[in-house]
Amino acid sequence: MYPLFEVPLVGGPILIALIAVFHILPCHLATGAFWITYFIERKAYNENRPDLLEFLKKYTLFILIFCFVTGSITGVGIWFASSVTAPRAISGLIHNYVWGWATEWVFFIIEIVTIYIYYYTFEKISPKAHMRIGLIYAMAAWTSMVIITGILAFMMTPGKWPVTGGFFDGFFNQTYWPQLLTRTALMFVIGGIFGLVVAPFVTNSSARETVTKTAAKWVVGGAVFTALFATWYFYRIPQSARELIISGYPYLKLMGFVAIGSLALVTLFALVWALPKPLSLNPIASIVMVIVLFAGIGGFESIREIVRRPYLIPDYMYSNQIIGHDMPAKGVKAESELINKEGFLKYAKFVPQGLREINEKNFMDAGRIISKYQCMSCHTFSPDGRLSIQKLLNSAGMSAPEDVADLLDSLGDYPYMPPFMGTEVEKRATAAYLAKLASPDAEVDPKWVVNGE
Amino acid sequence: MTNMATILNSMRDPMGVPFYPWMFQALMVLTFALHIIFVNLVIGGASLAMYGHIKGKEEPKWKRLSATLARASTVNLSLAIVLGVAPLLFVQVIYDPFWYFSNVLSGWWAMGFLLFICIAFLALYVFYLKRGENIEGYGFFGAIALVMLALTAITISALSVQSLHPEKWDSWYLIGKHMNTAGTALHDLNIARLLHFIVPSFAITGIFLMLYSWYFEPRKDFDHEYLTWVGKTGAKLALYFTLLQIVVGVWWLLTIPKNLDFLTNPALLGGAAVGVVTLVILVGAQKNPQKQAIPVAFVAFLAVLAMSITREVLRMEYLGKFNYSIYTYKLNLDWGSTFLFFATFVMGLIVISYPIIIAFKLGRGTDVTGGE
Ligand code: HEM
Numbered sequence: 076m077y078p079l080f081e082v083p084l085v086g087g088p089i090l091i092a093l094i095a096v097f098h099i100l101p102c103h104l105a106t107g108a109f110w111i112t113y114f115i116e117r118k119a120y121n122e123n124r125p126d127l128l129e130f131l132k133k134y135t136l137f138i139l140i141f142c143f144v145t146g147s148i149t150g151v152g153i154w155f156a157s158s159v160t161a162p163r164a165i166s167g168l169i170h171n172y173v174w175g176w177a178t179e180w181v182f183f184i185i186e187i188v189t190i191y192i193y194y195y196t197f198e199k200i201s202p203k204a205h206m207r208i209g210l211i212y213a214m215a216a217w218t219s220m221v222i223i224t225g226i227l228a229f230m231m232t233p234g235k236w237p238v239t240g241g242f243f244d245g246f247f248n249q250t251y252w253p254q255l256l257t258r259t260a261l262m263f264v265i266g267g268i269f270g271l272v273v274a275p276f277v278t279n280s281s282a283r284e285t286v287t288k289t290a291a292k293w294v295v296g297g298a299v300f301t302a303l304f305a306t307w308y309f310y311r312i313p314q315s316a317r318e319l320i321i322s323g324y325p326y327l328k329l330m331g332f333v334a335i336g337s338l339a340l341v342t343l344f345a346l347v348w349a350l351p352k353p354l355s356l357n358p359i360a361s362i363v364m365v366i367v368l369f370a371g372i373g374g375f376e377s378i379r380e381i382v383r384r385p386y387l388i389p390d391y392m393y394s395n396q397i398i399g400h401d402m403p404a405k406g407v408k409a410e411s412e413l414i415n416k417e418g419f420l421k422y423a424k425f426v427p428q429g430l431r432e433i434n435e436k437n438f439m440d441a442g443r444i445i446s447k448y449q450c451m452s453c454h455t456f457s458p459d460g461r462l463s464i465q466k467l468l469n470s471a472g473m474s475a476p477e478d479v480a481d482l483l484d485s486l487g488d489y490p491y492m493p494p495f496m497g498t499e500v501e502k503r504a505t506a507a508y509l510a511k512l513a514s515p516d517a518e519v520d521p522k523w524v525v526n527g528e
Numbered sequence: 529m530t531n532m533a534t535i536l537n538s539m540r541d542p543m544g545v546p547f548y549p550w551m552f553q554a555l556m557v558l559t560f561a562l563h564i565i566f567v568n569l570v571i572g573g574a575s576l577a578m579y580g581h582i583k584g585k586e587e588p589k590w591k592r593l594s595a596t597l598a599r600a601s602t603v604n605l606s607l608a609i610v611l612g613v614a615p616l617l618f619v620q621v622i623y624d625p626f627w628y629f630s631n632v633l634s635g636w637w638a639m640g641f642l643l644f645i646c647i648a649f650l651a652l653y654v655f656y657l658k659r660g661e662n663i664e665g666y667g668f669f670g671a672i673a674l675v676m677l678a679l680t681a682i683t684i685s686a687l688s689v690q691s692l693h694p695e696k697w698d699s700w701y702l703i704g705k706h707m708n709t710a711g712t713a714l715h716d717l718n719i720a721r722l723l724h725f726i727v728p729s730f731a732i733t734g735i736f737l738m739l740y741s742w743y744f745e746p747r748k749d750f751d752h753e754y755l756t757w758v759g760k761t762g763a764k765l766a767l768y769f770t771l772l773q774i775v776v777g778v779w780w781l782l783t784i785p786k787n788l789d790f791l792t793n794p795a796l797l798g799g800a801a802v803g804v805v806t807l808v809i810l811v812g813a814q815k816n817p818q819k820q821a822i823p824v825a826f827v828a829f830l831a832v833l834a835m836s837i838t839r840e841v842l843r844m845e846y847l848g849k850f851n852y853s854i855y856t857y858k859l860n861l862d863w864g865s866t867f868l869f870f871a872t873f874v875m876g877l878i879v880i881s882y883p884i885i886i887a888f889k890l891g892r893g894t895d896v897t898g899g900e
Binding site for chain 2: 077080082140145152160166169170172176182184185187189191196204208215240402406424425430437
């Protein structure tokens, strides 16, 4: 185990989710936008309408700044946020998918080189060459999505990987194609909406009309296919996850409605305003639609995150970074059994001096250390924090150490929590600490902790 | 230190690596060299753009150079970031225990440095795009960018140094009966080491100016007096800062623990030799920088590569004291994905050569049609 990094009040997962949502808009824009620009640029040259180029220049500069500043930095940000909150999980992903990410990186290089050259060579090279560069960008950007989607899909449905350990077995799993197609359709919606943000700034009115209508059509078309493929996707995720969304956890259902509602609203916007009255379109309204999409994507992604519980790597590593299942294909033994036998405090590497053996003096400290290592990945330890452990214990009416110990015994029965791992003494020490944390006047008998009676 | 050695090895990813560790090491060293070159171009370019901004009030040449460098810095920063991704990936494959420990321990810094870059980037864009003829007031944005870049460099360097000292980890993380989970502190920094990566910024940017002067030489519409001045300024800058770099290098060497016997290490001696060659060739290039730009750039690239190799050898020396060797990393060979990467890599080089050739020709004014 690595040391812990504690994010006060909101907890690590929210931090990652927050950065991720900020990443998703620019990165889908980066992948979708250039199909639209290619389409418009071709129109500009075929129909001899140089007035359309103004839009392309503005739009490209916008993408350059928005996607290649915020997009690329938030992308690296997710990575660092994962590294500091769940290093073993990101390490596990990297040790399987390093060549996948390295391949993705090649496409980043292609993207960045082509977009700068595209931007700086407008009207300076032949239209054919310029369009070709735009197309290279579009294809490279989409291919980078083809790759990252495999890794994202793996994080929820690892396919045959838990048995074979094969790169492609985990990559092309049952949710791969629906997810790829959903994201592909969605990227057109996002590209189109940002097109509607930039279009009102085009000075020539006939050009403004054309690009507004074009962008609106991409939004509507993309939205129809997003809905279609997302439905398919929904029926490909595991049964248990589907049930959790529909009936198990009200928050998830809400997030589902947010996602669907935002897509519907954006489509409506394109259909009743941008398409019939392109010249009256107000960029502020388009920006509001961007925010609506932002919320919708937040909903979609938080569902993806939550249904992964209690795993970070399904059927392999729990949310608290303990390896819970054997992985014979790669010669890995589950740690949970060893921990239950020898004790968590012996197994964890970085534990304060004098706590590895529990006695009547140190059990509270030991309990604190264990609960931080095992519960902090989902719960916060502040009374007003998100999924606050004190609050949850209180509302479950747990004030006696014995009750908490019973709860720890049954933790693995909750579909969203990993089992408690450790020896009996460690369990009682943890229970004592948690009971005292939740209700400061709880009575704890040190003898019970150490001897169990 | 056997205990620490066991701990370090057990912190490695139990699934092992999908290809021979030396391959990841080689790629890491190579991509780090590319990363640091662009980092140097950003820091040097932005600093010089600021200098030109101030000086440009009297001297139009500096004003012009400042505008060029501000624009180049935005592009170079994008490239520095994307080229940073590769060593970031590979270091986590073979040095995962060290890298993650250091990052977790300084969690807010590990994320904060990205915020610094973001601010630097936006400030640079304002500095480049908004600063037109009327330059009053925009120096503020250039200054912000420089401060943020400096903070970034300090943070990353501290994270690197922290990862080299497992013997200090317990004292940073464990305080009495408590764990330090706050992640608000940077625990270790070696100023000499940091400077050794930052001082070259001005030498590398100087060479960039020499290349600039060489590149636009064939263009009839360029002011050739200006170009010559840019080349000479660049060559001078490169020479003085290479000299300074040698001083900084010696200083860094003195801070390295004696028990590593690093002074006689072949990698170090080789690296130092390339550094001296760079210096010599720079002395020769002062007269006609335009002509010498390409050989100078080539040798300087070798020098940076040598620096990157030496840096890696030094890491192996530090961690060798704990019996850590990447070559003993458990292996779970995966040929399929290895092939996927290398095939894509070759394809990528071919694909980007097309737009690069077009842009290169366009800039030099030799062929404006883009091959059609
Ligand atoms: C533009 C701002 C940046 C600056 C000024 C900068 C500066 C530096 C410096 C000075 C080092 C050498 C540290 C040492 O060994 O003491 C370094 C290493 C490194 N940088 Fe950057 N960097 C920047 C951006 C980035 C970004 C965005 C990433 C990630 C995508 C990154 C990834 C790395 C990695 C992985 C290393 C090697 C760490 C190691 O091997 O221990 N850098 N950088």
